[in-house]
Amino acid sequence: MTFVQIIDCKTDRADELDKIMDTWVETTQGRRTATHSMVGRDRAADDHFVEIVEFPSYEDAMRNSRMPETNRVFEEMVALCVEPPTFTNLDVVRDEQLNKATARRFFEAASAGDLDALPEILTDDCRDHDPTSEEDLVGVRAVSDRVAMYRAAFDFRATVEDQTAEGNRVSTRWTWRATHRGEFMGTAPTGKEVMMTGQTVHSFRDGRIAEAWWNFDTLGLLRQLGAVDL
Structure with a gap:
């Protein structure tokens, strides 16, 4: 304890x-x-x-x-x-890391396809730094569209493995498991079971996610789909 x-x-x-x-x-x-x-x-x-x-x-x-x-x-x-x-x-008989719970809720909502929950989780002007995007995603709609794009291509579930909180930031290490059901980055559906690991740092304002920095193995995912041969 x-x-x-x-x-x-x-x-x-x-x-x-x-x-x-x-x-x-x-x-x-x-x-x-x-x-x-x-x-x-x-x-x-x-x-x-x-x-x-x-x-x-x-x-x-x-x-x-x-x-x-x-x-x-x-x-x-x-x-x-x-x-x-x-x-x-x-x-200590109770220790609530509220921002950690909100970060976890984001992954749960994305996994369930619950896009209606995102306005409660994200600030209106939220900014996403995604390595697969040339420009930052700005606003709830842009982030929702990105989640919808992944959901159209994969039946997936993100599992939170570990979280660390400091100040207004939460770092989450996650595992993503999915079945390839739709086109993704030019690759037709393969039906393959794939897995990817990554880490996301979320910054919070007034209890909601205001900014996110993503780090994940897109190349490894494409290799599993047979889209690249390295």
Whole structure:
């Protein structure tokens, strides 16, 4: 179970606190168990800071706290604070990566041929960077037309294998399996079962996909169809 520690402190020596944390990050490289650290400043009080540190589990957090570098940082932090910092230890019981869910929904809608769902998933001015297109696809209609083109050529399903989210971007690694039912890039229907892997980075705005960068093996797909001989 993911474990989160919240450290609440007050200090007027934020720059010095930053240097202490930089040193800890450098000296614990390859040994620390913390996976994510975020520091926020209270908008209502310039001397009030909150750090949120994430670990894979409580046990990992305890291993991290037993490192001598961690204990040294704690002592130096206390010396910089106007009052002793407080700690809140949380077992994460719910973690919703909302943008990841929306990215997954795009692949599900495309696989089901549910083009009516795309306006809910994409911004009106969405932009698609597709390596098979000379120009970017701009707008929901353009993206819908591209999905419809693939659906006319293939009976396909895209399976999400892995996702990573950071900030307003989500990277999705996917596998695409299909049956060739219609003409594709000049190749007549073959009835062949084909497979392709790829990765897509989606950028989000107001909860919807605003931009996408695609990377997939079109050459490998054409080879499976017998359209090229390399």
